[in-house]
Amino acid sequence: MARTAGSHAETTGPKVRAVALRLFARYGYAAVSMRQIAAEVGVQAGALYNYTPDKQGLLMSLMQGHMHDILEARQATSSEGDAVQQLEAFVKFHIGFHLARPEALFVSYMELRNLEPQNFARIEALRRDYENELEGILARGAAEGVFTLDDPKISTLAIISMLNGVVNWFRPDGRLGLGDVEQIYWGMVRRAVGAAE
Amino acid sequence: MARTAGSHAETTGPKVRAVALRLFARYGYAAVSMRQIAAEVGVQAGALYNYTPDKQGLLMSLMQGHMHDILEARQATSSEGDAVQQLEAFVKFHIGFHLARPEALFVSYMELRNLEPQNFARIEALRRDYENELEGILARGAAEGVFTLDDPKISTLAIISMLNGVVNWFRPDGRLGLGDVEQIYWGMVRRAVGAAE
DNA sequence: AAGCTAACTGAACGGGCGTTCAGATCAATA
DNA sequence: TATTGATCTGAACGCCCGTTCAGTTAGCTT
Numbered sequence: 001m002a003r004t005a006g007s008h009a010e011t012t013g014p015k016v017r018a019v020a021l022r023l024f025a026r027y028g029y030a031a032v033s034m035r036q037i038a039a040e041v042g043v044q045a046g047a048l049y050n051y052t053p054d055k056q057g058l059l060m061s062l063m064q065g066h067m068h069d070i071l072e073a074r075q076a077t078s079s080e081g082d083a084v085q086q087l088e089a090f091v092k093f094h095i096g097f098h099l100a101r102p103e104a105l106f107v108s109y110m111e112l113r114n115l116e117p118q119n120f121a122r123i124e125a126l127r128r129d130y131e132n133e134l135e136g137i138l139a140r141g142a143a144e145g146v147f148t149l150d151d152p153k154i155s156t157l158a159i160i161s162m163l164n165g166v167v168n169w170f171r172p173d174g175r176l177g178l179g180d181v182e183q184i185y186w187g188m189v190r191r192a193v194g195a196a197e
Numbered sequence: 198m199a200r201t202a203g204s205h206a207e208t209t210g211p212k213v214r215a216v217a218l219r220l221f222a223r224y225g226y227a228a229v230s231m232r233q234i235a236a237e238v239g240v241q242a243g244a245l246y247n248y249t250p251d252k253q254g255l256l257m258s259l260m261q262g263h264m265h266d267i268l269e270a271r272q273a274t275s276s277e278g279d280a281v282q283q284l285e286a287f288v289k290f291h292i293g294f295h296l297a298r299p300e301a302l303f304v305s306y307m308e309l310r311n312l313e314p315q316n317f318a319r320i321e322a323l324r325r326d327y328e329n330e331l332e333g334i335l336a337r338g339a340a341e342g343v344f345t346l347d348d349p350k351i352s353t354l355a356i357i358s359m360l361n362g363v364v365n366w367f368r369p370d371g372r373l374g375l376g377d378v379e380q381i382y383w384g385m386v387r388r389a390v391g392a393a394e
Numbered sequence: 395a396a397g398c399t400a401a402c403t404g405a406a407c408g409g410g411c412g413t414t415c416a417g418a419t420c421a422a423t424a
Numbered sequence: 425t426a427t428t429g430a431t432c433t434g435a436a437c438g439c440c441c442g443t444t445c446a447g448t449t450a451g452c453t454t
Contacts, residue, residue, distance in 0.1 A: 027227075028225060029225075030224075031227035033410075034411080035410080035411080035412090043431090044432070045413085046415080046433070046434080047431070050430085054413075055412065110307055114225065148388065150380065150381045151373075154366075154381050155381075155385065157362055157365070157366055158382065160362070162355050162359035165354055165357070165358025165361075166355075168358070169351075176351070184347045184352075184355075185351075188347075191345065191388050192389035230440075230442080232440080241402070241403055243402075243403070243404080243443080243444075244401070244402050244403075247400085247401065251442075251443075252443090
């Protein structure tokens, strides 16, 4: 039996990516086999190779896709206002974006070490592009004297780390909603950089 | 050949743990084989089983050891003073402890998903014990009115996330020394919780 | 000097891995 | 309706996995 009724590339392709993302996030890239992915997709392992050249390519595609998505979404977000307003927008954007796709964040930050060197370099470059957006805001605010910062680079990394941590505990059915989380983290970030209320 | 000159349990045992920690931190638990560990130790794979019941036990032992070490070291740190001083001590302790053993932090935070459920529960409990120390300080400071906090629990997790991020970029031969890092992060944490200078 | 035993080797076990590919199947095209 | 080509199966490839264990060796004890 092949080509079961209702199975087309348009559905299988995205399904492969979705399943791989979920399994990689849950168990880790190295711990997930192509056969496991195939089983959850509902095909044999060989069929996966219609959608990826190999397992590494699948991971790379997921990570590249995530970085592309976030950079694009960030671009689409209007960034008007002073440094404080821009920082607020960045913080809330970052939280909102990742709470909507926690698995992508998990994979993007934990599977870097499983990328082959050349792929690693490409993802790192995209990540730096994104982090530079925050660093730019911090530097601008520091120059304008509205932020108190010891070191813009370190502050950038510290804030990103803090924000990323949200996916470790947030539960959609928990006591806090997205708005609450945005407010709490924005408050901490705002105070951390010494911005007035 | 067996029992090569100079190889005893007292040296091989710790070596197994050290090698496993380094490899797990670098490549991930699932991606590292017992044969790889054995090769770096300088023995055959079978010999590892004189020092661990199985691979999972080796991971568990490393993580349990780390949590035990940090709780013990924390206990040994005098925690006198008001809430602000206690927070400062905690922040600097946390940074100093982990910058001295970044691999242990890597493994402890990234390999949780590779623990069998019962082991996971044990490690989580220890981790909560540690985080409760910080939460206690924050709660006390909030009660005394010296801290501005929206949510002690979330603040605890946010601060820990921020501090843990330090091992992602810190390099012993970089431009910043331990003292600088402690100062920068303490500054951000202090402001984040709204504590006066 | 002899015996003991901790420490280790080397081979083997069953099983799963990523990947390939000839052949089967079915939706769309002509 | 006949043909094509995208899609998938099922089996196979060589390789590596975690773990076990009988046998060998070397340092300690007596």
